[in-house]
Amino acid sequence: xxxxxxxPSAWDLKIDASGNIALAAExxxxxxxAASAIRLFQGELYFDTRPxxxxxxxxxxxxxxxxxxxxxxxxxxxxxxxxxxxxxxxxEWTDRTVRGQVQVKDSxxxxxxASF
Numbered sequence: 719x720x721x722x723x724x725x726p727s728a729w730d731l732k733i734d735a736s737g738n739i740a741l742a743a744e745x746x747x748x749x750x751x752a753a754s755a756i757r758l759f760q761g762e763l764y765f766d767t768r769p770x771x772x773x774x775x776x777x778x779x780x781x782x783x784x785x786x787x788x789x790x791x792x793x794x795x796x797x798x799x800x801x802x803x804x805x806x807x808x809x810e811w812t813d814r815t816v817r818g819q820v821q822v823k824d825s826x827x828x829x830x831x832a833s834f
Contacts, residue, residue: 719800721747726833729757744800745824749832752795752804752820756834769797777816784808787816791834795820 723732723740734740742750760770771790776782791806803823810817821831 719744719747721751724750724754745822745826745828745830746832748798748800748824749820749822749830751798752801752822753832753834755794755797756791756806756820758794770794778814784811791818791820795822798822800824 720741720743723734723742724730725732732740755769756771758770759774760772761767761774763769771777771794777787787808788806792804795801795804795806801822802825805821806818807821808816808818817834819831819833821829823829
């Protein structure tokens with residue numbers, strides 16, 4: 719499965735050498751989709767407000783345990799079709815910014831990472 723390739727630093731569309739919107743293929747596409755799921759605020763997806771991380775309600779301004787945040791991140795990563803297992807790492811948590819990496823494994827045993 720392919721997905722739109724996002725520039726990791728800006729989390730915006732990336733253009734390929736021909737000037738077209740770049741596509742990401744598996745296995746990286748799974749990791750990027752998992753990172754996107756982690757970046758999704760609960761209620762942000764307009765056609766289904768249930769998925770996402772409860773950033774507004776339970777993270778921002780609350781300082782929950784890192785273990786709880788990692789559990790939410792893994793739960794969100796596991797919603798991506800094709801992801802068999804996931805591990806979340808938090809590399810920075812300052813003010814209102816949480817940065818890290820998610821590593822996902824697919825059914826073929828490929829492990830791929832993407833930053834969030």
